[in-house]
Amino acid sequence: MFIGGSRMKDSLTLLNRITAHPDSRCWFLAWNPTGTLLASCGGDKTIRIWGKEEDTWVCKTVLGEGHQRTVRKVAWSPCGNYLASASFDATTCIWMKKTDTFECITTLEGHENEVKSVAWAPSGNLLATCSRDKSVWVWEVDEEEEYECVSVLNSHTQDVKHVVWHPNQELLASASYDDSVKLYREEEDDWVCCATLEGHTSTVWSLAFDQSGERLASCSDDKTVRIWRQLGTEEGKGVSKDDLTWKCVCTLTGYHSRTVYDINWSRLTGSIATACGDDAVRVFEEDPGSDPMQPTFSLTAHMPRAHSQDVNCVAWHPKDAELLASCSDDGDIAFWRYQHSD
Amino acid sequence: MVVGSQLENANPLIYRRSGDRQVTAREEDEDVPDGIDDREIFDLIRSINDPEHPLSLEELNVVEETRVKVNNGEGTVSVEFTPTIPHCSMATLIGLSIKVKLLRSLPERFKVDVHITPGTHTSEHAVNKQLADKERVAAALENSHLLEVVNQCLSARP
Numbered sequence: 001m002f003i004g005g006s007r008m009k010d011s012l013t014l015l016n017r018i019t020a021h022p023d024s025r026c027w028f029l030a031w032n033p034t035g036t037l038l039a040s041c042g043g044d045k046t047i048r049i050w051g052k053e054e055d056t057w058v059c060k061t062v063l064g065e066g067h068q069r070t071v072r073k074v075a076w077s078p079c080g081n082y083l084a085s086a087s088f089d090a091t092t093c094i095w096m097k098k099t100d101t102f103e104c105i106t107t108l109e110g111h112e113n114e115v116k117s118v119a120w121a122p123s124g125n126l127l128a129t130c131s132r133d134k135s136v137w138v139w140e141v142d143e144e145e146e147y148e149c150v151s152v153l154n155s156h157t158q159d160v161k162h163v164v165w166h167p168n169q170e171l172l173a174s175a176s177y178d179d180s181v182k183l184y185r186e187e188e189d190d191w192v193c194c195a196t197l198e199g200h201t202s203t204v205w206s207l208a209f210d211q212s213g214e215r216l217a218s219c220s221d222d223k224t225v226r227i228w229r230q231l232g233t234e235e236g237k238g239v240s241k242d243d244l245t246w247k248c249v250c251t252l253t254g255y256h257s258r259t260v261y262d263i264n265w266s267r268l269t270g271s272i273a274t275a276c277g278d279d280a281v282r283v284f285e286e287d288p289g290s291d292p293m294q295p296t297f298s299l300t301a302h303m304p305r306a307h308s309q310d311v312n313c314v315a316w317h318p319k320d321a322e323l324l325a326s327c328s329d330d331g332d333i334a335f336w337r338y339q340h341s342d
Numbered sequence: 343m344v345v346g347s348q349l350e351n352a353n354p355l356i357y358r359r360s361g362d363r364q365v366t367a368r369e370e371d372e373d374v375p376d377g378i379d380d381r382e383i384f385d386l387i388r389s390i391n392d393p394e395h396p397l398s399l400e401e402l403n404v405v406e407e408t409r410v411k412v413n414n415g416e417g418t419v420s421v422e423f424t425p426t427i428p429h430c431s432m433a434t435l436i437g438l439s440i441k442v443k444l445l446r447s448l449p450e451r452f453k454v455d456v457h458i459t460p461g462t463h464t465s466e467h468a469v470n471k472q473l474a475d476k477e478r479v480a481a482a483l484e485n486s487h488l489l490e491v492v493n494q495c496l497s498a499r500p
Contacts, residue, residue, distance in 0.1 A: 025480070043480065069484050072477070088481050114481050132481070159478070177475070203475065221474070258453065259474075277453070309450055310476070329476075330450070 011301040012281065012324075015335040016056055020048060026327035028073040028262075028313045033080045035319040040333055041071035047085050047095075049102070050333070057335065066093040066104045073117045073162075078124045086115040092129050094147065106147055108139060117162045121170055128172050130160035136174050136184070138191050151191035155182050162206045166213040167267070173216060175204035181218050181228070183246065197228050199248045208265040208272070216246070217272055219260035225252040225274060225284075227295065250295050255282060262313045268321040269340055272297070275311035280304050281326050283338055307332060349394060351427045357403045360388070377414030378448070384410045386447050387421065387440050391495045393432045402426050404436060409459060417451045419444060424459040433463055437473045438482065439495040 020026045021042035030039045038050040038057065047063040069088035076083055083095040083102065092108040092115050112133035119128050127139040127147070136153040159177035166173070172184045172191075181197035181204055202221035209216050216228045227250040258277035265272050272284045283301035290296045307328030317323035324336040363381055368374055384407040388400035399405045409422040421440055425433045437456045444454045456473050458466045472478060482488050 070480065088484060116477070132478070161477075177471075202471070221471075 011339045012283065012303045012306075013337045013339075015323075015337050017332055017334045018050075018057055019331060020050075020059075020327065020333040021046070021331045024331050025070075025329045026312065026331050026333060027070070029315045029325050029327050029333065030074045030076055030083075031315055031318050031325070032076045033078060033318055035317045035323075038315075038325060038333070039074045039076065039083055040327060041074045041085060042331065043070045045069060045071060045087075047071055047074055047083070057333070061101055063095060063102055063104075066095070066107075067091070069114075072115065075118045075120055077120045078122055082120075084118045084120065084127060086118040086129060088114040090115060090131070092118050092127075094145075096145075105145060108147055108149075110137060110149060111135070116160060119163045119165050119172075121165045121172075122168050123170070126165075126170065128163040128165065128174075130163045130174055132159045134158060134160060134176075136160055136163060136172070136182075138172065138184075153182075153184055153191055153193060155184075155193040155196070156180070161204065164207045164209065167209050167211060168213060171213070173207050173209070175207050175218060177203045179204060179220075179222075181207060181216070195246050197226075197246050197248070199226055199251075200224070203259075205260065206262040208263045210265050210270065211267045215249075217263050217265055219263040219274060221259045223253070223256045223258065223260060225256075225260060225263060225272070226250070227252075227297070229293070249293060250297060252284060252297055255284075255299055256280075258310075261310065264314045264316050264324075266316040266321065267318070268316070271300070271316070271338065271340065273314040273316065273324055273326075273338075275314045275326060277310045279307050279309060279311060279328075281306040281311055281314060281324070281334075281336065283324075301338060303336070306334060306336075350429075350431060351394065354395060354397070354402055354426045356397060356401050359398070359400055360407070378412055378419075378452075379414070380407060380410045380412050383412055383419055383421065383444070387443055389498070390436075390439050390443060391497070393435050393439075393491065393495055399423070399436065399440075405440070418453050418455070419448065420455045420457070422457050422459040424462045428462065428464050430463065433458060433465070433469045434472055435491065435495070437469060438479065439492050441473060441479065442483070442492050443496055 020040050021044050024042045024044035026042045041047045049061040050057045051060045067087040067089050071087050073086045081097050085093045090111050093104050094106040095102040096105045111131035114132040130136045134156050138151040139147045140150045156176040157178045162175040174182050179200045183195040200220040204220050214230050219225045226248050228246045229249045231245050256276045262275035274282045281303045284297040285300045287296045309329035313327050315325045322337050327333045390399045411420040441456045457470050
């Protein structure tokens with residue numbers, strides 16, 4: 001394993017650290033599409049909206065009324081006007097952004113227990129949620145802002161941890177306590193599971209597509225990161241849509257000493273950040289000229305005590321390629337500047 | 343406490359409790375840094391009540407000092423516990439009680455791992471995985487009924 005050398009020197013610098021959810025966990029972060037606002041959520045049942053003022057980040061609004069239990073994850077709609085929040089109270093709230101505040105316009109009910117994740121499709125017309133009840137639900141949003149469940153997907157055999165949409169297609173991915181990743185798409189008016197990615201040996205906690213959507217990164221309780229590639233895109237156009245398969249083309253092993261809770265793949269630079277239960281934040285980059293079918297990645301930054309407890313989430317800023325936010329069980333959000341190596 | 347008329351393990355073996363910790367002169371010296379050791383962790387968990395019997399986990403040999411491993415410098419604590427019978431349905435609850443006791447007692451820098459002693463339970467892997475999943479542990483502890491049961495296990499007996 002290659003660690004050290006000039007490539008890693010001072011490549012992650014702390015810009016700011018704020019107490020975001022005092023006496024509680026901060027579970028997840030989400031930047032709005034323009035990067036002007038950061039939403040955080042936590043064990044204190046609140047969602048907080050952060051905006052930059054001069055050199056620091058300040059809390060603009062606290063959304064404290066929507067949920068009765070922990071808010072596990074939040075997601076912005078592609079237009080930036082809506083925020084969805086997934087809670088252990090088995091509901092998902094949809095918040096509409098007003099001038100200075102947010103209003104809860106809908107509560108999506110139906111899951112039997114804790115909702116673990118929520119994600120918007122790139123069109124903004126579809127929303128996915130997943131739960132400890134082992135299901136993934138796809139919701140359709142109409143012009144009147146009515147939400148209707150169009151599919152309940154029961155392919156996983158355990159608690160579903162995370163959902164994420166392809167960056168430009170209506171292809172959905174989910175990660176589970178059953179150690180697998182699944183992909184879904186619509187076929188003849190119904191949603192179906194079209195691929196199961198097996199290889200991790202414990203819970204898969206999070207997922208991130210690369211900018212093109214041809215590759216997917218997954219992170220796990222087995223302390224590894226896996227890079228999956230869609231086959232059929234490279235080898236020519238003759239392959240029919242039904243024959244697309246996903247193959248693990250790279251496994252990053254030996255870098256993380258505990259569970260990897262989150263992974264984020266920068267759409268701007270291709271850098272991969274990870275959030276780990278050993279309190280560290282790490283960044284990996286694909287080696288220049290590496291074989292697309294057998295890519296290799298190098299650890300380019302390692303911040304050992306990024307937080308005083310487990311790191312739960314890492315989020316690249318959508319516009320500022322060097323800005324990374326992380327949050328932790330210690331309740332803090334930290335902002336980092338990542339110096340991209342050449 | 344949680345079980346009504348039918349006891350799962352009606353006649354458990356009962357073990358003798360260990361004596362009190364011997365406090366050394368070095369430990370009483372306020373000028374010497376005193377890290378957390380195996381015995382201190384054991385003392386935190388040995389008097390946890392069994393959910394089924396009016397006995398402590400130590401008296402049922404569910405916890406033993408030799409199955410506690412602390413690395414003070416790295417901030418890690420690992421505890422193995424041994425269910426009294428291989429099909430014990432209380433295994434997850436016992437593990438959760440140990441975990442909650444340590445999370446409440448130790449400084450936040452400690453990572454607490456609680457496992458079943460290898461080979462002593464039929465659902466060892468599933469129980470270990472559940473206990474290691476902090477998200478599911480957090481959700482469980484928001485369940486007021488379960489939290490009450492855990493607190494009963496952790497409360498001092500009259």
